[in-house]
Amino acid sequence: MLKSEHLRYRINTPHVKPGFIDPQSPFLLELAGELICIYTSAVQSGMTRVELENVTASIIRSSFDVKLASGLNKLLLDRCEFSSAAQLDYPELRRKSFLRSAELLNSGNFSAAALQQCAEGNDLYGDLPDFEKLSAFEPVCASALLHRYNLAQAQGLLFYASQITLILQKTEASELRKLLKTIKFFRLMAHFRRLPQDTLQIDITGPYSIFGTTAKYALQLANLLPAIVSLPFWKLTAQLKIKGRELTMLLSHKNALVSHYRNLAGYIPEEIRIYHRTFNDKQKNWHITGDTPFLDAGDQEVIFPDLSFRSAESGTLLHLELFHRWHASMLARRIALLASHPELPLLLGIDRALVKDEKEFEQLFSDCPEVREKCWLFRDFPGVSTTVSMLKKVEKRLQ
Numbered sequence: 001m002l003k004s005e006h007l008r009y010r011i012n013t014p015h016v017k018p019g020f021i022d023p024q025s026p027f028l029l030e031l032a033g034e035l036i037c038i039y040t041s042a043v044q045s046g047m048t049r050v051e052l053e054n055v056t057a058s059i060i061r062s063s064f065d066v067k068l069a070s071g072l073n074k075l076l077l078d079r080c081e082f083s084s085a086a087q088l089d090y091p092e093l094r095r096k097s098f099l100r101s102a103e104l105l106n107s108g109n110f111s112a113a114a115l116q117q118c119a120e121g122n123d124l125y126g127d128l129p130d131f132e133k134l135s136a137f138e139p140v141c142a143s144a145l146l147h148r149y150n151l152a153q154a155q156g157l158l159f160y161a162s163q164i165t166l167i168l169q170k171t172e173a174s175e176l177r178k179l180l181k182t183i184k185f186f187r188l189m190a191h192f193r194r195l196p197q198d199t200l201q202i203d204i205t206g207p208y209s210i211f212g213t214t215a216k217y218a219l220q221l222a223n224l225l226p227a228i229v230s231l232p233f234w235k236l237t238a239q240l241k242i243k244g245r246e247l248t249m250l251l252s253h254k255n256a257l258v259s260h261y262r263n264l265a266g267y268i269p270e271e272i273r274i275y276h277r278t279f280n281d282k283q284k285n286w287h288i289t290g291d292t293p294f295l296d297a298g299d300q301e302v303i304f305p306d307l308s309f310r311s312a313e314s315g316t317l318l319h320l321e322l323f324h325r326w327h328a329s330m331l332a333r334r335i336a337l338l339a340s341h342p343e344l345p346l347l348l349g350i351d352r353a354l355v356k357d358e359k360e361f362e363q364l365f366s367d368c369p370e371v372r373e374k375c376w377l378f379r380d381f382p383g384v385s386t387t388v389s390m391l392k393k394v395e396k397r398l399q
Helices: 027-043 047-059 066-077 090-107 112-118 142-158 175-184 216-227 270-282 328-340 359-362 371-373 383-396
Strands: 009-011 015-018 080-082 136-139 159-170 190-195 199-205 234-242 245-252 287-289 299-303 307-311 318-322 346-351 375-378
Touching: 015 142, 027 066, 027 136, 027 142, 047 066, 066 142, 112 371, 142 159, 142 216, 142 234, 142 245, 159 216, 175 199, 175 216, 245 328, 270 287, 270 383, 307 383, 318 328, 318 383, 328 346, 328 371, 346 371, 346 383, 371 375, 371 383, 375 383
Parallel strands: 015 245, 318 346, 346 375
Antiparallel strands: 009 015, 080 136, 159 199, 159 234, 190 199, 190 299, 234 245, 287 307, 307 318
């Protein structure tokens, strides 16, 4: 991901446009290729961080666009792995080396070779980040790096988003399901609404609208963009706050942005894997269904649950939606929805980070006590026994 000093954009109030480049430019392909060659050679020779920085710095300084070259270099650094220090007591090694060097200097009987010998093979600073060695580099071609740079420019601006509206058209159900799973995977605050002509509108709250720490949420929002650009017809409108100015960024499939994701939708987080395995091991009356459907909430609103469960005995299908620390505003809306539509087969799991204590939890249902029976608290991820107990309770109530 690019840092703020790498972003290139143009402001034409009220709009802001990312500084996209031509991925087919011969000059840029040559620059990207030169930087890639440096990293390929560096991993083969086990170059240290500081050595790599010195080599790339000369290329960046001599470039026709220092900011652009610096951004490309940052993206290449993100593809690197550096080896950690060996299991040695480096502070003690340095202390002994300095003492021996001081003794030689004080005796007056010293030479460059003797001082070099005191340095233990010049590996006195292996515990410092600058002296970590490049151990792995994920290969990339010049054209792909330039496409990645364009996408990263747009991602960097999303760090300043207060609101995002995404319009999807002519999207296959399978592709839409992948995107919505990705939204859930990143735990973003999203509101889904169906529009005429087979169009779906997704409103996503940006980090600037969330109270408290936003860096992680901003990163997760930026990480959603590569999943969006893979769709055939899309339009994104982002409301940004940059240096005190209210600006709008418009993006669409016409920008020809290229995703570097391969199969994010196929990736299942470890916490989900553990939950599925534990759930199946602990009980047999309910099982987690593979596909989670869209729920019609009325007024063209759509709900996409996190998990769906089916009873092995009755065939009853119930759904679970999880609300994490960033979902406070959406939680109030969902509780109100369940109050007005008690027939919805939906349960709510609420992260304890959203409420101070049990008393505050109960206050959520002061106007609709009947919804309380469909909701419970969890920490990190809901427990299996509590989930099954709630499923049985709700199943009985809906019959």
